[in-house]
Amino acid sequence: MPRIRLPFGHPPTYRDPNRIKDARIMNAFLEQEYEQGETHFIKRPGIQIYDGSGGPSNLCADTDGEQSPGVLGTYSLASEIDNSGWISWFTTDQLTPEFPLPESTYEHSIVFDSVNNWWRCDTWKTGVGHLTTGWRFKNLGVLNGLATGIRAHIYAYPYPPAGNDLEFRFYKDPVGPDILSEIHVEVNNGPGPTIEGIPTNSYNVLIFPIKDLSPPPTLPPLYVENNDFLRIVSFGLFSVPLGGVCFVTSIEIYIP
Amino acid sequence: MANQGEGMYSWQGSLYSIFDGKVIRDLSFIFEGTDDGAFFYFTETTGGINLVFKNSTNAYYINQSALNTVLEITDVDYPSVTVPGVAYLDGYMFVMTPNGEIHNSDTADAFTSWNSLGFIQANIEPDCGVFIFKQFNYICALGKYSIEFFYDAGLPAPGSPLAPVPNLFNLIGCASARSFARNGPQVFFMGQTKHVGRSIQLLEGYQLKNISNPYIERILNKDNLETVYAFCIRTVGHSFYILTLVNSNLTLCYDATSGIWYEWTSFNGTNEVYFNAVAYAAHLGHDLLQGETDANIYDMKPTLYQDNGQPIYVRSRTELLDVGENKRKELSFIDVIADKEASSTLQIKYTVNDYQSFTAFRNVDLSLERSSLNRCGQFRRIAFESLHTSNTPFRAEALELDILPGSS
Numbered sequence: 001m002p003r004i005r006l007p008f009g010h011p012p013t014y015r016d017p018n019r020i021k022d023a024r025i026m027n028a029f030l031e032q033e034y035e036q037g038e039t040h041f042i043k044r045p046g047i048q049i050y051d052g053s054g055g056p057s058n059l060c061a062d063t064d065g066e067q068s069p070g071v072l073g074t075y076s077l078a079s080e081i082d083n084s085g086w087i088s089w090f091t092t093d094q095l096t097p098e099f100p101l102p103e104s105t106y107e108h109s110i111v112f113d114s115v116n117n118w119w120r121c122d123t124w125k126t127g128v129g130h131l132t133t134g135w136r137f138k139n140l141g142v143l144n145g146l147a148t149g150i151r152a153h154i155y156a157y158p159y160p161p162a163g164n165d166l167e168f169r170f171y172k173d174p175v176g177p178d179i180l181s182e183i184h185v186e187v188n189n190g191p192g193p194t195i196e197g198i199p200t201n202s203y204n205v206l207i208f209p210i211k212d213l214s215p216p217p218t219l220p221p222l223y224v225e226n227n228d229f230l231r232i233v234s235f236g237l238f239s240v241p242l243g244g245v246c247f248v249t250s251i252e253i254y255i256p
Numbered sequence: 257m258a259n260q261g262e263g264m265y266s267w268q269g270s271l272y273s274i275f276d277g278k279v280i281r282d283l284s285f286i287f288e289g290t291d292d293g294a295f296f297y298f299t300e301t302t303g304g305i306n307l308v309f310k311n312s313t314n315a316y317y318i319n320q321s322a323l324n325t326v327l328e329i330t331d332v333d334y335p336s337v338t339v340p341g342v343a344y345l346d347g348y349m350f351v352m353t354p355n356g357e358i359h360n361s362d363t364a365d366a367f368t369s370w371n372s373l374g375f376i377q378a379n380i381e382p383d384c385g386v387f388i389f390k391q392f393n394y395i396c397a398l399g400k401y402s403i404e405f406f407y408d409a410g411l412p413a414p415g416s417p418l419a420p421v422p423n424l425f426n427l428i429g430c431a432s433a434r435s436f437a438r439n440g441p442q443v444f445f446m447g448q449t450k451h452v453g454r455s456i457q458l459l460e461g462y463q464l465k466n467i468s469n470p471y472i473e474r475i476l477n478k479d480n481l482e483t484v485y486a487f488c489i490r491t492v493g494h495s496f497y498i499l500t501l502v503n504s505n506l507t508l509c510y511d512a513t514s515g516i517w518y519e520w521t522s523f524n525g526t527n528e529v530y531f532n533a534v535a536y537a538a539h540l541g542h543d544l545l546q547g548e549t550d551a552n553i554y555d556m557k558p559t560l561y562q563d564n565g566q567p568i569y570v571r572s573r574t575e576l577l578d579v580g581e582n583k584r585k586e587l588s589f590i591d592v593i594a595d596k597e598a599s600s601t602l603q604i605k606y607t608v609n610d611y612q613s614f615t616a617f618r619n620v621d622l623s624l625e626r627s628s629l630n631r632c633g634q635f636r637r638i639a640f641e642s643l644h645t646s647n648t649p650f651r652a653e654a655l656e657l658d659i660l661p662g663s664s
């Protein structure tokens with residue numbers, strides 16, 4: 001008996017309710033070969049989580065001082081809308097820092113690391129005669145009832161080689177007495193990644209719920225929309241007095 | 257449903273995706289709108305200056321000058337309830353109500369301004385409105401049992417500028433608005449008439465064509481259409497219409513290039529289920545798919561041989577083969593004629609009792625010079641099922657069978 005070449009599959013045939021007698025082609029398609037006319041059975045394309053723009057976009061520890069490639073495939077919005085309530089307000093690359101602060105007398109550096117997707121914020125001492133120094137992400141946007149909480153996530157050297165702990169504050173603009181958060185409201189999440197060979201701590205600077213802490217009076221939980229002039233939030237980082245390094249990775253708001 | 261994908265669109269270099277009414281621009285949340293559980297449909301205004309998107313109860317827009325700012329169309333004359341779909345034509349934006357009224361915005365791209373007299377009724381057939389879209393320069397009102405076309409007759413405000421095109425009317429309607437999908441000038445939807453029985457219709461130009469076969473229509477008729485997803489994607493030189501029937505746990509895939517139907521699945525780590533995508537957007541050269549409820553945006557690429565780290569279950573199951581006679585035959589060899597790939601295995605099993613039971617899978621190494629099975633027993637009628645899950649390309653041409661005459 002001769003050899004028989006068999007078509008390698010068949011489009012779905014619905015012959016019985018359980019479909020156990022159905023011929024099927026699943027996760028593939030058929031294609032006619034150009035020259036010989038043979039039909040090929042070809043696996044369909046696969047999928048991966050979109051990486052944003054084709055480049056690295058994942059957060060990864062930079063352990064050697066050199067930028068290292070991120071991990072492809074990170075376009076997951078699950079963390080934004082995971083029903084925990086915390087969602088990204090802006091990605092870090094959309095933030096615009098104000099630098100230096102007008103009152104600063106220290107040297108500064110604030111650079112966006114597009115590989116690790118964080119802002120690297122440095123300050124260091126070059127002289128005397130200062131009180132505070134820092135950077136600020138100004139005018140983050142209008143909350144206006146959108147959220148009942150706001151937080152920033154930061155990796156920071158707990159005891160920088162030449163500096164002190166950093167301090168973080170949220171403001172309602174204009175900056176002045178209208179500080180939304182008190183100094184040092186960080187929630188220490190424990191060890192963060194080792195960056196440039198130095199272990200970091202991971203912090204959330206948190207206001208939850210959003211309250212108007214401006215004196216006087218201190219209002220009960222204020223869903224900022226009730227305030228008729230201060231709806232814009234800034235986030236500042238300060239070093240007193242010897243400098244420090246931190247890495248701002250996200251600013252998020254809470255939507256119940 | 258939590259994290260329900262409700263549509264996405266690429267505009268001004270950004271990807272706008274909506275989950276549970278939450279609008280995400282690229283990776284950032286920018287707005288939470290009213291979530292009525294309905295899918296969002298998008299259109300642009302002249303010059304792509306504004307992105308307009310709507311669900312059944314609300315319409316929103318973004319201007320190119322403020323890509324993170326979502327505003328709502330609040331004109332009291334904008335219909336309170338609309339059917340899926342939105343269409344833009346000659347400076348007007350058109351939506352349709354469930355009773356078949358096609359409402360238009362004021363002209364000159366005044367899409368935020370509507371008036372109560374600016375509508376025309378699709379009333380050749382007294383059915384309900386199901387979906388509205390544009391085909392070439394016509395506005396198409398897809399009803400429950402009919403499709404009606406309108407053109408811009410330039411009729412003066414405050415009435416509708418539209419007038420009907422009676423000769424294009426057709427008595428095929430839409431069984432499920434979510435079955436609608438477009439690939440350029442090709443429009444697909446699940447059709448129905450006043451007779452029992454559904455079909456898949458392809459609108460090419462102004463002509464409707466039934467592209468479903470009896471097998472596909474049996475599947476369509478069995479589903480309750482409670483949850484349906486559809487989109488088109490053009491990849492690897494093929495143009496696919498993807499239709500998911502959640503109730504049937506089934507994704508049907510129509511290859512418009514070859515006219516053949518297939519099934520696509522996703523493996524969720526435990527089970528093989530319907531394909532996990534509800535919407536498509538072409539964005540910066542990527543074919544992006546919106547996950548159903550996992551809040552992910554997926555990139556489909558021909559160079560990927562898995563689905564986000566999970567295997568793709570590539571199956572084929574043949575029809576029964578008897579080689580022209582019902583006598584017992586001996587199957588001495590099965591050769592797999594396929595591309596040679598390292599670390600690629602094809603599993604093959606077969607049934608000799610009309611699909612009542614199959615043998616156990618046997619592995620065929622596709623890297624060998626001869627990829628084959630031997631001593632495959634006897635049969636009168638036989639059907640084969642193959643399964644490929646390796647993280648490799650897979651292209652096969654045939655099963656080549658060595659068959660010897662057996663006893664009667």
